[in-house]
Amino acid sequence: MSPTQRILLTGRNGQLGTECGLVIPADCEVIAVDFPEFDLADADVLARTVREVQPDMLLHAAAWTAVDKAEEWEAEAHVINATATDILASCMAEIGGRMAYLSTDYVFSGEGSVPWREHDPVAPLNAYGRTKLAGEQAVAAHLGDRGHVVRTSWLYGRCGANFVRTMLHLMSSGRALKVVEDQVGSPTWAGGLAKALFALARASEAPPILHFTDEGIVSWFDFAIAIRACGLANGLALEESSVTACPGSEYPTPAARPSWSPLYFSDAWHDLGIAPSNWEQALQTALPLLLKEDAKAT
Numbered sequence: 001m002s003p004t005q006r007i008l009l010t011g012r013n014g015q016l017g018t019e020c021g022l023v024i025p026a027d028c029e030v031i032a033v034d035f036p037e038f039d040l041a042d043a044d045v046l047a048r049t050v051r052e053v054q055p056d057m058l059l060h061a062a063a064w065t066a067v068d069k070a071e072e073w074e075a076e077a078h079v080i081n082a083t084a085t086d087i088l089a090s091c092m093a094e095i096g097g098r099m100a101y102l103s104t105d106y107v108f109s110g111e112g113s114v115p116w117r118e119h120d121p122v123a124p125l126n127a128y129g130r131t132k133l134a135g136e137q138a139v140a141a142h143l144g145d146r147g148h149v150v151r152t153s154w155l156y157g158r159c160g161a162n163f164v165r166t167m168l169h170l171m172s173s174g175r176a177l178k179v180v181e182d183q184v185g186s187p188t189w190a191g192g193l194a195k196a197l198f199a200l201a202r203a204s205e206a207p208p209i210l211h212f213t214d215e216g217i218v219s220w221f222d223f224a225i226a227i228r229a230c231g232l233a234n235g236l237a238l239e240e241s242s243v244t245a246c247p248g249s250e251y252p253t254p255a256a257r258p259s260w261s262p263l264y265f266s267d268a269w270h271d272l273g274i275a276p277s278n279w280e281q282a283l284q285t286a287l288p289l290l291l292k293e294d295a296k297a298t
């Protein structure tokens with residue numbers, strides 16, 4: 001079968017990029033790029049890459065994701081998350097292609113009580129959220145209905161630094177952990193999102209904004225408890241560790257975090273054949289894969 005979709009994937013080695021690389025459908029050809037040969041800060045490289053690859057779809061997963069560091073380095077984060085996205089979106093418009101831009105629950109204020117819908121008002125609390133929002137606006141401005149903003153939250157993959165890996169690491173040292181209870185959201189296994197992105201790439205049409213998370217609304221504390229239970233079920237020696245709840249005020253960070261960030265799983269995914277996964281089942285699938293990666297690294 002000859003490939004029907006030529007896809008340019010940025011952030012090849014990131015959490016999401018790695019998972020995308022593992023679920024490429026047979027009718028898609030993926031050209032995957034990452035830093036340093038593909039530097040989002042280098043406008044010439046961005047334009048040249050799009051011109052040379054001529055993708056039908058750009059899956060733009062690369063980003064400045066260091067949320068706290070963005071507070072001090074907002075101008076630099078803006079270049080990576082907003083300026084580069086603007087250039088990429090303009091290049092994709094020029095060649096008549098489509099683009100899916102990964103964005104975040106952090107574009108919302110956190111003052112809510114029902115899951116955020118696609119067109120709810122945005123009001124980021126931190127610099128990272130502002131730079132990602134500027135990227136969203138660039139995609140909409142250049143691409144109209146050929147641009148798709150895919151917002152997700154609390155993402156974890158088998159590779160890279162994430163909450164699941166950090167918790168397992170701290171728990172295996174037998175520490176007594178305090179984990180924030182008054183910030184609530186939905187974890188997202190990057191493997192599920194990767195499949196959804198390919199469904200989007202192959203769709204003839206889709207809305208300009210889509211929300212994707214695993215199903216369920218939990219606090220970081222709830223998530224940590226589930227990670228501990230899942231680690232124990234997978235034979236990890238976590239018995240000595242303990243997890244207690246604390247308010248966010250006991251764990252101050254440079255960047256403010258939204259207290260309410262669940263995203264409504266967009267109806268459009270069902271039309272694309274994608275259903276949400278239960279967050280605990282997704283964790284049970286993912287955790288052995290994380291452990292396998294850790295075993296390879298030692």
Ligand SMILES: NC(=O)c1ccc[n+]([C@@H]2O[C@H](COP(=O)([O-])OP(=O)(O)OC[C@H]3O[C@@H](n4cnc5c(N)ncnc54)[C@H](OP(=O)(O)O)[C@@H]3O)[C@@H](O)[C@H]2O)c1
Pocket residue numbers: 010011012013014015016017034035036038039040041060061062063064065080102103104105132151152153154155156160
């Ligand atoms: N992680 C989350 O909880 C979360 C939540 C909501 C939305 N998102 C969004 O989802 C997307 C994927 O997130 P992720 O967790 O997979 O991110 P990640 O693991 O941090 O990966 C980001 C990728 O971007 C690359 N990158 C960073 N700076 C670059 C530059 N100057 N030029 C080229 N590439 C660069 C990184 O390369 P290096 O490793 O070489 O730096 C890495 O491969 C991002 O757009 C993020 O904003 C993430």
